[in-house]
Amino acid sequence: MSLVLMKREHNIVCTTVNEDLSFNLFSRARYLVLVKNGVVVHKEVNPALNSTNKRPTVARRCVELGATIVLAPHGSLCYPSYLILRRSGVDVYVVRPGDKINSDPDNNYYKVSIWEVIYSSFLAIKERIEEAIFHG
Numbered sequence: 001m002s003l004v005l006m007k008r009e010h011n012i013v014c015t016t017v018n019e020d021l022s023f024n025l026f027s028r029a030r031y032l033v034l035v036k037n038g039v040v041v042h043k044e045v046n047p048a049l050n051s052t053n054k055r056p057t058v059a060r061r062c063v064e065l066g067a068t069i070v071l072a073p074h075g076s077l078c079y080p081s082y083l084i085l086r087r088s089g090v091d092v093y094v095v096r097p098g099d100k101i102n103s104d105p106d107n108n109y110y111k112v113s114i115w116e117v118i119y120s121s122f123l124a125i126k127e128r129i130e131e132a133i134f135h136g
Helices: 054-064 079-087 114-135
Strands: 012-017 031-036 039-045 069-073 091-095 109-111
Touching: 012 054, 031 054, 054 079, 054 114, 079 091, 079 114
Parallel strands: 012 069, 069 091
Antiparallel strands: 012 031, 031 039, 091 109
8 A cells, every 4th residue: 555644654544445445435335444554454344334324333433443544535524423533533534435545645635624524414414315215
C-alpha cells in the first residue's frame, strides 16, 4: 500500500473494502480492514451488512479496534458516524469508492468536510427509504 497515511508507523487505519481491496461504502463493502505500516493486519466481514444502522456500526467498530485514522469512501460518512469518530479523536479522510487500497497516493484522499457529511447523510436516508420500499 502506498498511501502515506497508511505507512506512518503510529497510524492504525480503518476502512471498508471489497474482495479486490477496492474501497466501497461503509454500508456496502464486504470487509472492514485495519492497516498498519502499509499492511492489512485485521480483516473481518463488514458488521454493517447485518445492521440497521450501517454507517454508525462501521464507525463504532473502527473505534473499538483502536483506529487512529478512518478512510471513509465518498458517501459513507453520515452525521452520526462523523460524530462517533470525531468524539473519539479519530482523523477522517475521504477516498473514492472503487479505488484500490494500494493505489497512487496523489490526490487519493482528502480531509472530511461538512459537505461530505451532508451528502453522506442524504445518501444514507435514501438507502434506508429504498430498503424499506423494496425489501420491507
